[in-house]
Amino acid sequence: MRVLVTTAVPAERDAVAAAFTASAPASSVLRPLAGGVGPAAAAASTAAALTAAALGGEPYDLVVSAGIGGGFQPDAPVGSLVLADEITVADLGAETADGFVPVTELGFGTVTHRPPNSLVREIAAVTGARQGSVLTVSTVTGSAARAVELRRRHPRALAEAMEGFGVAEAAAAHGVPVLEIRAVSNPVGPRDRAAWRIGEALAALTGAFGKLAPVLESWNPHDLTH
Numbered sequence: 001m002r003v004l005v006t007t008a009v010p011a012e013r014d015a016v017a018a019a020f021t022a023s024a025p026a027s028s029v030l031r032p033l034a035g036g037v038g039p040a041a042a043a044a045s046t047a048a049a050l051t052a053a054a055l056g057g058e059p060y061d062l063v064v065s066a067g068i069g070g071g072f073q074p075d076a077p078v079g080s081l082v083l084a085d086e087i088t089v090a091d092l093g094a095e096t097a098d099g100f101v102p103v104t105e106l107g108f109g110t111v112t113h114r115p116p117n118s119l120v121r122e123i124a125a126v127t128g129a130r131q132g133s134v135l136t137v138s139t140v141t142g143s144a145a146r147a148v149e150l151r152r153r154h155p156r157a158l159a160e161a162m163e164g165f166g167v168a169e170a171a172a173a174h175g176v177p178v179l180e181i182r183a184v185s186n187p188v189g190p191r192d193r194a195a196w197r198i199g200e201a202l203a204a205l206t207g208a209f210g211k212l213a214p215v216l217e218s219w220n221p222h223d224l225t226h
């Protein structure tokens with residue numbers, strides 16, 4: 001079982017790696033990568049890593065998009081964990097006189113990827129993560145009005161971040177299942193960068209990987225029930 005973990009920045013990659021000590025041999029199956037900020041960088045770096053591994057004869061069985069994220073309040077408080085049962089891109093589409101229209105309604109592509117149900121349930125149980133939709137945005141939400149609008153369009157959204165959909169697109173192109181886990185560093189809403197609790201969120205991410213690594217280690221990718 002080989003798992004690629006794509007984070008955005010080195011601090012997130014290191015928080016994931018910190019979960020794997022000598023007493024946690026799962027480090028041999030999980031490879032954390034800092035792939036860049038935003039969906040395009042995430043897709044490119046994930047696709048490159050998946051291709052290199054496949055060409056090297058050791059393909060990955062699962063990809064995880066991991067890092068910090070914004071939480072929709074009050075459902076995903078700062079410091080909590082959110083595990084995606086849907087990874088949805090929130091701003092890929094067109095603005096029209098009637099409002100935002102996703103690309104799928106324009107006849108193109110996809111806007112949602114769904115991680116394997118059974119694995120999501122199992123990981124939510126061991127980590128205590130809240131299970132819901134995680135949105136991918138290219139622009140961090142900076143106002144209450146935008147947060148309300150996103151929740152109106154995506155009532156099941158618990159968190160937003162900037163990479164999940166890109167990671168999921170790359171995984172789908174390789175026929176590999178995907179997960180997304182976010183540790184909430186800030187509320188989604190009016191911008192207050194000084195209030196982001198990055199250290200707390202990174203510690204939560206380390207804790208989550210310590211608990212979920214054994215689950216991934218014993219997971220059989222051929223048991224995909226969806």
Ligand SMILES: O=C(O)c1cccc(C(=O)CC[C@H]2O[C@@H](n3cnc4c(=O)[nH]cnc43)[C@H](O)[C@@H]2O)c1
Binds near residue numbers: 186
């Ligand atoms: O400054 C630092 O020490 C530091 C450490 C770790 C991560 C960062 C980032 O700025 C990562 C940016 C990353 O975070 C995600 N994110 C976090 N909050 C939100 C949000 O409210 N809306 C969207 N994305 C968010 C995002 O995935 C970025 O890639 C800094």
